[in-house]
Amino acid sequence: MLEVADLSVSYGGAVQALRKVSLQVPEHGVLTVLGSNGAGKSTLLRAVSGTLGRHGGRRDSGTITVDGAPIHKQDAASIVRTGVVQVPEGRRVFGRMTVEDNLRAGAAAARSRAAVARARERVNELFPILVSRSRQPAALLSGGEQQMLAIGRALMSDPRLLLLDEPSLGLAPMMIQRVGEIVAEIHKQGVCVVLVEQNATMALALADTAVVLDVGQVSLAGSAAALAASEQVQRLYLGHGAQAVGPEVIRPDSTDGSVGDDGRERAAGTRTLTRWQP
């Protein structure tokens, strides 16, 4: 479905945010991308959805293809029309517009009225709360409801691949679980998913495959189960030697000077993960 090959991205022509990143999302697959703050997760999604330019970023090399067709030279709106839709970090609902109008905005790239009607039906089934709130301004919804709206809005264009950027961010544990259930349901309905998360427990439970990004490089990749069992992921993302743990995931120490999208170097401390052998 989605294939990213040898993707390198820099910001401002100087700061390297991604270095030769390669990954695949198979047909009907769910891929989780783990990584600490500044590992390049959001940059990866920006590159796929065509919004790097807006952030001063540039693809230096590498390709991004959907079903074999390159999308890396297309603009963001055209990429949506290939069926790849991103739910941005921080939800980014249109707060001054009603829930209804947010969903209509989400249907901007829909192929036909019939497709919009079908998508709307699916969104109504998945998120009954949005039906009862349809006339309220989105800004008045709770954080969890806004996340539902952000996902529902993205589903309105009937995507084949949904990119979710930290959907659990800032949500209560109950709500995180609900978001997880919804992502699972959307996947069951045939939509591929790329899930970028710091909440590794939820993300690995949902995924078939996973990659760990570290300082802009893929440091680990494999099946989600294998990664969940790996000592490094357990130590960095699931807590020391833990089995599955609650929503409080221990994150790598951010005081070690981790590389951000702004690309400062970091100490090698958290870079001890085994290199990925493709």
Added chain:
Amino acid sequence: MSTFLSLLFNGLAVGAVYALIALGFVIIFRSSEVLNFAHGAIVLLGAYVVARTHDSLGFAGAVVLGVAAAAAMAALIELLLVRRLRNAPAISLTIMLLGVDILITTDLTRRMGSDILGLGHPWGADVVSLGGVAISANRLIAFLVAAVVIAGLFAAFRFTSWGVAMRAAAEDPEAAQLMGIRLGRVALTSWLLAGALAAAAGLFLTGSPTPGLEPGIRTVAFAAFPVAVLGGLDSPGGALMAGLLIGVSESLAAGYQDDLLFLGRGIGEVVPYIVMVVVLLIRPSGLAGTKELNRV
């Protein structure tokens, strides 16, 4: 009393025309985040094309051509200049648009010379009586047309996919792009529409009781600038409110200027700016503007 009512009607009519121009400012500001200082020139261009072609094409044909020319000029400014400089600081864009305004106006002024051109309004200088109050037919028609156009525009904002796309793009351009909204197309249609509105306004600003089209019309069109600022720049509803408020204040101040002589002659012309300053002192983001706005 009848003087007051006459001034009030006149003020509402002129205010509605200001609102047409101010709505253009607002639509452009929302889609391109820039103040179109070339708007006065576009008003002038629309009226000029009608003035030059109404003899050969008839009034209706000339109006269609004038509106199309103004819309096309606005679209060209967007496509050739604003779009290419979209990452430039807002101040550079603003100064560039001032330059465009001067270029277009200078050329049109040269073409007009010292003539005052008629636009061939079929209603000429007719005066109608409305409940015993005399008002020029031009002003009455201006009010009615502006009311219909503005109502249509508000309905379009609210109900059409273009309106939804435009509001989404104005609120969060990146999120709008991620939903597949083509920002370039939204901006282009906004400029087209703003140009058409400017031409419609020019058509009525040059009618009775003003003598006709002369370059000074651009200054009158500039009164719509405080209207847009007063309304809140990003609020179409605010532009409408502010247009009516300024139209009425201007008309009353001009009508009663004999009683306001201590302020000097010609108070009507500065009233829009006085109202703007007073309102902004009380409500810094305008009557209905968004508080977070920070670009010029």
